[in-house]
Amino acid sequence: MMTVGKRLERDYYKRSATVLAPDLIGKLLCRKVDGQVLRYRITETECYYSEQDTACHASKGKTERTKVLYMQGGTSYVYLCYGMHSLFNVVTGEEGFPEAVLIRGVEGYNGPGKLTKVMKIDRSLNEEDMTTSDKLWIEDDGYQVAHRADKRVGIDYAEEKDREILWRFIADDGIYKPVK
DNA sequence: AGATTGATAAGG
């Protein structure tokens, strides 16, 4: 039986992605579709922070695609990767500064492209305000999950200094299996 | 290790 929590408010999202990424582990990602609310506990996240982070989409500046990263915290960023996978991010921090948290896994589904498929998240949900949206939001039910940090994956194009940062956070229950 | 897949951004 999945619990129901309290919706995260603007003040929560206004903090830095470096703080939010580990904190979002254990929170409930909520999606209302066809009148039914799906709730999945977040098990894995990655932090993308500033134009100086060469792994971050905003590292090449503001474009039509990345402008959402500069919006205020609490906004969703959904984009298509490899022509087939919708990836879901939570924009964080203050308006004007690009930072976001990629949701890489939820309980039972590991992989950023899988959770969006099961939760029916696609690019139509880009730029949703998750503090007011009735389609997509995050709740906190007080559940605490121990987690560990690791290097980010899938960012071979980034500079080495950015590939080395421990900006990936994984719940200890470890549903996610690193690719070996 | 290779195929898939299409939006995105940069270049002519």
Next chain:
DNA sequence: CTTATCAATCTT
């Protein structure tokens, strides 16, 4: 317009 690139996943 053309081309290369990609926060992945699946099958071999």
